Amino acid sequence: MDELINKRINEVLKGNQDSFEEIVLLFQNRLYHVCYRMLGSREEAQDIAQEAFVRAYSNLHTFDQKRKFSTWIFRIATNLCIDRIRKKKPDYSLDAQVPGTEGLDMYSQIAAAEDLPEEEVERMETQERVQYEIGRLPEKYRSVITLRYMEELPLQEIADILDLPLGTVKTRVHRGREALRKQIGTM
Amino acid sequence: MTNCPNEVVQYMHEYLDGEIAPEQEQVLNEHLATCEECQMLFDELSEAVALLELADPMQAPVGFAEGVMTRLPQSTQQKKKTGVNRWLRKHPMLSAAALFLILMSAALFSSYNTNEQFSVTMQPNLVIEGDTVVVPAGEVIKGDLVVKNGDLRIEGQVDGNVTVIRGEKYMASTAVVTGNIEEIDELFDWLWYKMKTAFKGLTPDKTENQDTE
DSSP states (O other): OHHHHHHHHHHHHTTOTHHHHHHHHHHHHHHHHHHHHHHOOHHHHHHHHHHHHHHHHHTGGGOOTTSOHHHHHHHHHHHHHHHHHHHHSOOSOTTSBOTTOSSOBHHHHHHHHHOOOHHHHHHSOHHHHHHHHHHHSOHHHHHHHIIIIISOOOHHHHHHHHTOOHHHHHHHHHHHHHHHHHHHHTO | OTTSOTHHHHHHHHHHHTOOOHHHHHHHHHHHHHOHHHHHHHHHHHHHHHHHHTOOOOOOOTTHHHHHHHHSOTTHHHHHHHHHHHHHHHOHHHHHHHHHHHHHHHHHHHHHHHOOSOEEOOOTTOEEETTEEEEOTTOEEESOEEEESSEEEESSEEESOEEEESSOEEEOTTOEESSOEEEEOSHHHHHHHHHHHHHHHHHHHHHHHHHHO
């Protein structure tokens, strides 16, 4: 696998753009899946996953062929997803009071926007429910949980992708599971 | 759970990570068998994992790869390495013209700057007084006359074109010039003049170049 990919990479580097399409086809499903789980929107997942491939193409000469291409492309994609998630966050203070309300701050506004009523969650189909629960995880747990459970990647590979120490990844997986347990438990 | 060993929760996670050592797994199992609270916690964690494992894998939408290909920057890679070569290969005519102009202008500029000596097309009946070339009254010069970095005084007749480059031209009332008279003292005029004369000689060469491309 790695040998085949490196062969294609070298063809692209020699100026054969078409070889890049073969690389895209090899990874598109996994990359799209990770982006979808992290962003929760098909349009955004497609946009970000495609952007990840474009960035990979533009920086292909910097890729170290002794390493795994999948780790590299997943790193580009998760970084783009994390940037996108952070941009979506409001940049005003969460503690600020919402004008015209009494005792309502932005926390309650966000909670109201993200947490659905119990009956509605119970009516969800399984797939919808899975995505709903992943989407409610804080971003730093969402990325490790996605890579661990959607892609079933080893912890060490997740550490390589996210450029984090192995211990940090383990802690985040544990806390992510704990957060999920609480989310489901409150239902 | 308050009097449960601290490491039990850690063992649960290690178990769920598939990284638990056999002896620790035994400790965990023994504890769970006796502690209802920890058993419940463990079940809930396993349930959370089970929910995640229900997630279906997803396929990229149709046309995903084509979408990537259309979004690629127009051959960034090639531009860095062989952009010039590619351009040259794509536009042989323009390349030939550009190369020609570059070489020509280099030659022209250098000759404009360095060739400051006084010179003149030698014709038998010309008289040279210092930096001034004189066509004496009553004499007839057959052919073109070019004076560089010097003045020209015409009192007689020139059967041909007269060109004065960076110099003054005086025409006496008796002067007759049958061809064109040109005075050149600006760089642009100089270039234009050089190109006109060069093209006259080089045009056949240039078409040959283009044919071979």
